Amino acid sequence: MIKTIALPTRLIAFVSVLSLFISSCSVSLISDYDEITDKTITEMQEKTSTVLVQLEDDAGSDNYMLYKPFYQEVKADLNTLSVRANAIDKNQVTIDQIATLSSNFDNMESLHKKKLSKEDIPLIRSGLNRSFTAMIKLQMAKKNKK
Amino acid sequence: MENIDINKLLQDMLATAKGEFNNYWKEVKPYAETEFKSFIENLILIEKLKIEGKMTEEKALLHIDMQKNSMRMVFLTIEGLGILAVQNAINSVIDVIRTTVNTALGWTIL
Numbered sequence: 574m575i576k577t578i579a580l581p582t583r584l585i586a587f588v589s590v591l592s593l594f595i596s597s598c599s600v601s602l603i604s605d606y607d608e609i610t611d612k613t614i615t616e617m618q619e620k621t622s623t624v625l626v627q628l629e630d631d632a633g634s635d636n637y638m639l640y641k642p643f644y645q646e647v648k649a650d651l652n653t654l655s656v657r658a659n660a661i662d663k664n665q666v667t668i669d670q671i672a673t674l675s676s677n678f679d680n681m682e683s684l685h686k687k688k689l690s691k692e693d694i695p696l697i698r699s700g701l702n703r704s705f706t707a708m709i710k711l712q713m714a715k716k717n718k719k
Numbered sequence: 720m721e722n723i724d725i726n727k728l729l730q731d732m733l734a735t736a737k738g739e740f741n742n743y744w745k746e747v748k749p750y751a752e753t754e755f756k757s758f759i760e761n762l763i764l765i766e767k768l769k770i771e772g773k774m775t776e777e778k779a780l781l782h783i784d785m786q787k788n789s790m791r792m793v794f795l796t797i798e799g800l801g802i803l804a805v806q807n808a809i810n811s812v813i814d815v816i817r818t819t820v821n822t823a824l825g826w827t828i829l
Contacts (some may be wrong), residue, residue: 600811602806603799666799673788673795680785687778692768696782699761703754703789707796711749714803 604664606715610657614712617650618705625698632691651675653684669707677704725763729755740797741802747797754793761786 624643651671658668681697689697733753737744740751765782768774774782821827 579800600806600809602809603802622790666795668801670792670795673791674810676786677785680781684781687775690773692773693778693782696761696765697785699757700782700785700789703757704792707754707789707792711799718760718803718807 586601586670593637594690601663603666603715604661606718607657607661608665610661611709611712611716613650613654614705614708617647618701618709619683620646621701621705623699628685629691629694630661632689632694635688637688640685644678647678648675651678661671666711667708670704670711674704674708678703725759728759732759734769736794740801741800746804747800751793751797758786758790758793811817 609680620643624640630641651674655668655671655675658664661667678699681701684693684697729752731754733748736751736755737748740747760782763787765774765779769776769779
């Protein structure tokens with residue numbers, strides 16, 4: 574009598590412990606997909622692409638002051654992104670990417686202050702495209718994760 | 720820069736990256752290869768423009784810094800993809816345990 578009661582009790586205890594372990598054991602090593610981060614990066618990329626097309630037409634002219642509002646807007650976007658990224662757990666890769674993107678926009682601005690030539694634009698575009706592609710690729714991978 | 724063997728440099732870069740990202744290299748190799756190639760081509764173009772006098776040294780250094788930053792961005796993404804791959808593998812194993820236990824018990828408990 575005692576044995577027939579003891580066995581199911583043990584089994585129930587085992588299953589309960591396993592249940593608790595497995596149900597709480599979905600591992601998270603990196604932050605989840607964040608739609609706002611993804612959207613902001615994509616919007617920045619579009620904005621930058623448009624400005625680079627305009628700059629290609631204006632190459633050779635001393636026009637930094639005309640584009641200063643663009644750099645101010647980008648800095649505000651980067652700050653917003655950075656604050657959000659820092660608020661999300663396990664998000665160090667994205668935090669580092671935002672800091673690196675910020676550094677790249679600083680470089681672009683410094684080049685612009687020295688007057689952009691026709692030769693500067695493809696290099697700037699390539700560097701920034703590679704940066705944006707890298708960021709979007711990671712966001713998409715997070716979105717499509719199992 | 721004209722004397723540099725671009726293909727050899729690319730292969731060296733890929734070999735180094737493979738060593739660093741060994742476990743998930745197969746998945747990220749096509750992406751890394753494209754980006755490394757673009758990085759090398761841009762460095763060669765910067766040097767060419769500087770030699771031809773179409774770019775000042777100051778500007779060349781800013782461009783090189785931009786290219787280095789964008790490469791850093793690529794490495795960060797590869798690192799992130801690797802973390803995601805490990806996470807997916809662990810969670811897939813947990814799913815197998817969950818399915819096996821539920822099937823063995825005959826009802827969904829996990």
